Every structure is written in C-alpha cells, then in structure tokens.
C-alpha cells in the first residue's frame with residue numbers, strides 16, 4: 001500500500017541530556033520536594049509567557065481547581081465550559097458541587113464558540129450564580145480572547161483560560177494589533193506538563209496570574225493552606241513555625257519535576273518550531289486529499305502551539321467509519337487518537353444533567369469525524385511523510401467515488 005512499514009507512536013517525549021543532568025543535580029542536592037528549583041521554574045515560566053506571577057503545581061487539573069477556588073466558586077454556582085474538552089475542565093467545577101454549563105464548539109476550529117458562549121451566559125437561569133468561564137485553547141490554538149473577555153465583563157463573571165495545550169501560543173485582536181502570549185490575555189491561565197504536552201515534567205502544571213493576591217492565595221492553597229510553605233519553613237533563616245489558615249490541598253510541584261521543566265522551557269521555542277514545521281508539512285501533504293480529509297485551520301490572528309494535529313474525515317464520501325480508519329492506521333504501524341468525545345455525550349454528564357446530542361449540534365456532528373495524527377518534536381521527515389501517505393491511501397481506498405483525489 002505505502003511501501004515500507006514503520007512504527008510511529010502517537011507521541012514520543014523529547015528528553016535529552018539537559019533534563020537528565022538537571023534531575024541529577026537535584027537528586028545530589030539533598031532537597032527533592034518543592035524548593036529553590038520550583039521557584040526558579042516559576043520565575044522563568046512567568047517571564048516566558050509575560051505573566052506577573054506563576055505558581056507551579058503537580059497538574060493542570062490542580063491549577064484549574066485552585067483557580068476556581070481563588071475566584072470563590074461555591075456549591076450551586078455555575079461555570080461556563082466547552083463541551084469539546086478533556087474531563088478536567090469540567091470535573092474541577094464539580095469538585096465544588098458547582099455546575100458546568102456546557103457550551104458548543106465552532107465546527108471548524110473546535111474552539112468554544114463565542115456566540116454560543118454569549119447565548120449560554122444570556123439565558124443562564126439555573127438558580128445559582130454564574131460565576132466563571134473557562135475557554136480552552138483546543139490543540140494549542142487560542143480562543144477569541146477579546147470576545148471571551150467582553151462576555152465575561154458584560155455578564156460579570158470571572159475569566160480563566162485552560163491553557164493545557166499551549167506553550168507557546170499567541171493571539172492578536174486584528175492583523176495590525178500586537179501579538180499577545182497565552183497568559184497575557186486573561187487574569188488566570190492554567191498549563192499542563194503532562195507527558196505528551198508541549199513541554200513536560202512527567203506530570204505537572206502551572207498557574208499564571210496578573211494578580212498578586214490570587215497568586216498568594218493559590219500558593220497557600222496548593223500546600224495545605226499553610227501560612228508558610230515548606231521551603232520557607234526549612235530554609236536557614238526561616239522558622240519552624242507555621243499556621244493552618246485554610247483547609248488546603250497537596251498540589252505542590254517537586255524540585256525533581258521542576259528541574260525537568262526548566263530544561264524543557266529552555267528548549268520551548270525549538271520544540272515549537274519543530275511542531276510548526278511538522279504541521280506545515282502535514283497540511284501541504286494532505287492538501288491532495290481534499291474532499292476526503294480536512295486539516296485543522298490556523299486562524300490569521302493566532303499562532304498555534306500545534307500540540308495536536310487533528311484531521312476531520314469526510315465520512316459521507318467514504319465507505320468506512322472513523323473506528324475502521326484508526327484500525328487501518330494502526331495496522332500500518334501508526335497510533336492515532338481522538339480529541340475528544342464531547343463531555344455532553346459521556347455517561348456522567350448525561351446522567352447528571354440529562355444532556356442530549358442535539359443540545360450541542362456542532363460538537364455532536366463533528367466528533368465522529370475527528371482523528372488526531374501523531375505530532376511530536378523529533379518526529380522525522382520520513383515519519384510525517386509516511387503518516388500522510390498512509391492517511392491518503394486509506395481515505396482514497398475507501399472513497400465512495402473519486403472526490404478531489
């Protein structure tokens with residue numbers, strides 16, 4: 001079919017000698033948990049995204065939880081979240097006994113649709129306060145943050161970005177406006193350093209904010225609600241004394257993980273350039289498949305991190321479904337994924353909120369067509385060509401008729 005066979009995972013982490021040496025230094029230092037290295041990671045990260053403060057935590061989920069806590073979300077409140085997202089964006093709302101109000105996506109970009117967000121905010125009458133909204137930057141392309149900020153302001157709700165997929169990513173209001181980094185476009189943004197993210201610490205996350213009081217609250221709540229964190233308690237001029245001022249959480253990031261994070265952050269631009277080049281190659285190679293496969297758009301006023309490379313299958317022009325397409329990719333040695341089955345179709349959200357597929361028509365109709373192709377720094381030219389050739393071969397073989405191929 002496509003000549004030589006290859007084995008291509010969905011993702012392969014880029015860990016080099018720098019990460020290994022950095023971890024070794026921390027192991028040799030005798031201080032393994034949160035300390036100087038985590039602080040340095042925070043400072044460098046804040047600098048990188050242009051935020052005033054950054055707090056390192058052990059996952060993006062933890063960051064999202066702490067962000068909602070800092071915004072004062074309470075039981076019975078409501079928070080606008082996209083239906084086209086990962087479990088974490090909405091589950092953190094449920095941690096408070098608050099309600100995620102799901103919002104449909106734009107069928108092209110898969111981003112939380114601003115008009116649907118406006119409509120959901122305007123018609124909210126569920127009883128509790130509409131307290132916050134969490135636009136999520138699908139695949140690394142930022143939402144329309146001007147629109148989101150405007151909706152948040154008019155409805156008097158707090159704005160928080162789920163930036164799990166972005167590092168880096170940029171947004172501008174129009175073609176002559178300056179580019180703004182993720183982390184600069186709202187009061188709080190939450191990042192993920194899970195193994196397959198743009199930079200990784202294995203597991204880890206970061207919350208950035210422009211507000212010093214929020215940063216202090218998040219820092220305190222990330223470590224048991226203590227009045228001082230462990231590092232201050234144990235440093236030479238610090239004291240053994242601390243007070244529990246809130247019932248906090250255990251969300252701190254270790255120095256071992258932070259050491260990997262610093263080494264990764266120093267390469268973030270290089271890793272991004274690789275992702276951009278891979279995405280450009282896929283788009284060029286798959287342009288031939290037009291009519292059977294659509295590639296993901298990058299809007300004019302965005303620069304995506306290209307954490308994901310989703311394609312949409314034109315199933316009406318093909319005699320197979322998405323599951324068979326993924327099976328045939330697997331048989332050719334290529335692991336694909338799907339981002340995502342929307343939240344409103346999952347049993348928990350159907351059971352709790354009675355959602356129906358037709359309540360979110362865009363997400364319901366697009367998700368059966370979605371396939372995420374492998375994309376990761378270190379992926380070779382041969383690998384990306386092989387994946388594109390295989391996609392084209394499978395789609396063409398199962399075309400109902402010759403459509404643009």
Ligand SMILES: Cc1ncc(COP(=O)(O)O)c(C=O)c1O
Nearest residue numbers: 059060061086088164192193194
């Ligand atoms: C959109 C989104 N938000 C949040 C998360 C949670 O990140 P973490 O695994 O760091 O908690 C993920 C993880 O994949 C994600 O895709």
